[in-house]
Amino acid sequence: MSGTLVLVRHGQSDWNLKNLFTGWRDPDLTDLGVQEANAGGKALADYGIKFDVAYTSSLIRAQRTCQMVLDNVGQSNLETIRDEALNERDYGDLSGLNKDDARAKWGEDQVHIWRRSYDIPPPGGESLRDTGARVWPYYLTEILPRVLRGEKVLVAAHGNSLRSLVMVLDKLSKDEILKLNLATGVPMVYKLNADSTVASKDVLGDMSAAH
Numbered sequence: 001m002s003g004t005l006v007l008v009r010h011g012q013s014d015w016n017l018k019n020l021f022t023g024w025r026d027p028d029l030t031d032l033g034v035q036e037a038n039a040g041g042k043a044l045a046d047y048g049i050k051f052d053v054a055y056t057s058s059l060i061r062a063q064r065t066c067q068m069v070l071d072n073v074g075q076s077n078l079e080t081i082r083d084e085a086l087n088e089r090d091y092g093d094l095s096g097l098n099k100d101d102a103r104a105k106w107g108e109d110q111v112h113i114w115r116r117s118y119d120i121p122p123p124g125g126e127s128l129r130d131t132g133a134r135v136w137p138y139y140l141t142e143i144l145p146r147v148l149r150g151e152k153v154l155v156a157a158h159g160n161s162l163r164s165l166v167m168v169l170d171k172l173s174k175d176e177i178l179k180l181n182l183a184t185g186v187p188m189v190y191k192l193n194a195d196s197t198v199a200s201k202d203v204l205g206d207m208s209a210a211h
């Protein structure tokens with residue numbers, strides 16, 4: 001057995017609440033988002049984990065979630081590395097549009113394909129494959145080596161940047177990834193084998209609450 005990798009999606013953001021495509025835009029957490037981030041941190045405190053390092057994106061909703069998790073596990077001053085490689089998928093021309101308005105304009109099926117398919121990008125934006133093409137090299141060069149050294153690593157990021165990681169860790173097919181939604185503030189605890197495959201996965205919360 002090697003180290004531990006904890007993935008957590010940020011708590012609800014202001015634009016999640018307003019039902020707007022967000023991507024690389026930078027809204028803050030809502031009050032509910034703060035509660036979700038704290039609940040995720042409390043679940044990790046109850047799990048009994050102490051981290052060696054934390055990674056987050058360049059966006060405020062993930063950074064604040066990261067800090068709240070660390071506060072809850074009693075590690076407020078832990079080394080935290082921010083990198084835009086972990087940012088949300090770029091939603092391109094959809095950024096800032098209402099998701100229901102987009103469904104009315106382009107149809108339910110097309111919008112679902114843009115939101116959840118593996119390789120079809122929204123107009124002017126990134127597909128999940130494009131997102132993975134920047135998340136994975138960062139994971140492989142910066143994060144995984146620390147896990148393989150036996151460290152416990154927190155990654156607080158975004159619905160789709162984390163889906164691109166989960167797809168590979170959980171060996172999901174293109175069809176299976178279409179159905180995967182990650183709930184806000186629910187930590188996923190992966191223990192990795194020395195060959196970087198997954199030895200175990202614990203989900204600390206209700207992933208079915210995802211929207």
Ligand SMILES: O=C(O)[C@H](O)COP(=O)(O)O
Pocket residue numbers: 020021022023024088091115158159160211
């Ligand atoms: O960027 C966004 O709008 C959200 O963070 C994730 O959106 P999605 O659920 O449509 O992928």
